[in-house]
Amino acid sequence: MEDKVVEIKGLKKAFGDLKVLQGVDLDLHKRENLVVLGKSGSGKSVLIKIMVGLLRQDAGMMKVLGQEVSTLNTKALNALRLKIGFSFQNSALYDSMTVRENMEFPLVRNVKNLTRGEITHKIEELLDSVGLPQSINQMPSELSGGQKKRIGVARTLILNPEIMLYDEPTAGLDPITCSEINNLINEVRERYNTSSIVITHDLTCAKDTGDRMAVLLDGQFKSIGSFDEVFTNADDQRVKSFYDYNFIQS
């Protein structure tokens, strides 16, 4: 299919004796928000780290924007990385730099011939879009968890990515901030025409942001479909308990 931006087939990854991914198949379509759910340590983050070449698979295929990631040389991999935005679980803001410097960092290294004014304009525009225009000169240590997440997302958007990868975007945040982050994920898709993979074990986030859900259990996707398809008629007891825990607890 032409609208597939990510194509994964038979992907395997192990760390020593620990087999994390055991033949994963998955597709991400253009302008789709796909949510990957699973227990902690089930290999969700490993999957997206293979996607950006931070880890290498042991077997199987990982095609991103038509290119097999494991066969790319450094130059080609970097060119591909510019089209992928990666929002880290703990935001990964450079803590020795201000918000402005954090956002400048990827921009000045990858886009040549930008004037000072153009850089500032781009940064201000993105900070505005994540609702934090006043934070431009703050240090990461002065920001709250939710603000850090937003700045992290803004930093990845500065290179106009086609695909966004969100690693646990709502982990450790209060319900109101979680809801703001969920809205931001949807806004990013609308405004920047991105396709997204959202890694989470927060079902509220999954329901609010995802077009499709994929549940990773025992190193494979056990069920893929809309939220209702996956959870309403779940056969697997673990998928059911995932739903029960999230919604009964809340």
Add this chain to the structure above:
Amino acid sequence: MSEEEDDKKPFLSKKFDKFFTGLANAWSFVRRFFSEVFLPPYEFKEIIHQCYRIGVESLPLISLTGFIVGIVFTNQSRPSLTEFGAASWLPSLISIAVVRAMGPLVTALIAAGKVGSSIGAEIGSMKVTEQIDAMEVSATNPFKFLVVSRVLATTLMIPLLVMYTDFVALMGSFLSVNANEKVSMSTFFVQVFESITFLDIFSSVLKSILFGFTIGIVGCYKGYNSNKGTEGVGQAANSAVVISMFLIFIEELLVLQVVNAIRGM
């Protein structure tokens, strides 16, 4: 014992395997530095920033330590020389000791403690909080930005700090000599410069470059390969200092042998 279990058994012992694997990893880290240092893009801004942090911000500590070393060494040497009626040799003795050994060693040991630990902790903390991964996924070479810039900065700044320490230690020594032997500044420094040779200065600079490189590369290697969360950051900072100091003494010994061999020719 099954064949599979036999395969998992370490070749010598776990500690030996770990030691040699670590050595091989460190060697490939050093090789990577030399393969990347001459290739663009060059992070000039970061190199200058690191030079400032390593050089200028170390000045107060280096000044105080160098000055005290000069005074203490002069005061400790005086009784022995006076006993033999050779108190007038104090400036010569101090200059040779400071330029040949004490200046480079004191500076390197202080820098290993201050700069080496800070590099190890900073890069280690960036590693465990995924900041290095974040650089990598934004198509920036974190090795070039973090490692090459810091190693170049320590390699450039430690020789300058050593020269500064030599000067400050000699000034400390002069104050002591002036107060006790009533020697003027010009007489003191004429004796100082008469005693040291080009080889002394050359070996001092060579050692300082080696020490600077060692402090930078060990700090970066330990930080870059740290794991186990915050505990790993502490370990990286600690082992950066311990290993740097150990290597500094070994390098001192090796350079001394080479210089003595040259001197004897």
